[in-house]
Amino acid sequence: MPIYEYHCDKCGIDFEYLVFGKEKPNCPSCNSKKVCKLMSVCGFVSKGGSGETVSSSAGSSCGGCAATSCATCGQ
Numbered sequence: 001m002p003i004y005e006y007h008c009d010k011c012g013i014d015f016e017y018l019v020f021g022k023e024k025p026n027c028p029s030c031n032s033k034k035v036c037k038l039m040s041v042c043g044f045v046s047k048g049g050s051g052e053t054v055s056s057s058a059g060s061s062c063g064g065c066a067a068t069s070c071a072t073c074g075q
């Protein structure tokens with residue numbers, strides 16, 4: 001199952017979410033729907049599902065996505 005990383009536009013946190021189909025998560029912190037998916041940034045790339053679990057907390061190696069706006073976000 002794909003786990004994607006999302007960035008909340010409202011409160012600014014990053015969180016991981018297990019996605020089923022085209023479901024889009026709400027922010028777990030402020031419940032906002034203004035979240036954007038972070039794709040292939042910060043080296044967060046899953047290569048074919050090797051079973052490796054990414055359990056590092058958000059922000060450990062990512063500096064760019066903490067910006068005020070997310071470039072990968074189409075909203």
Ligand SMILES: [Zn+2]
Nearest residue numbers: 008011027030
């Ligand atoms: Zn939020």
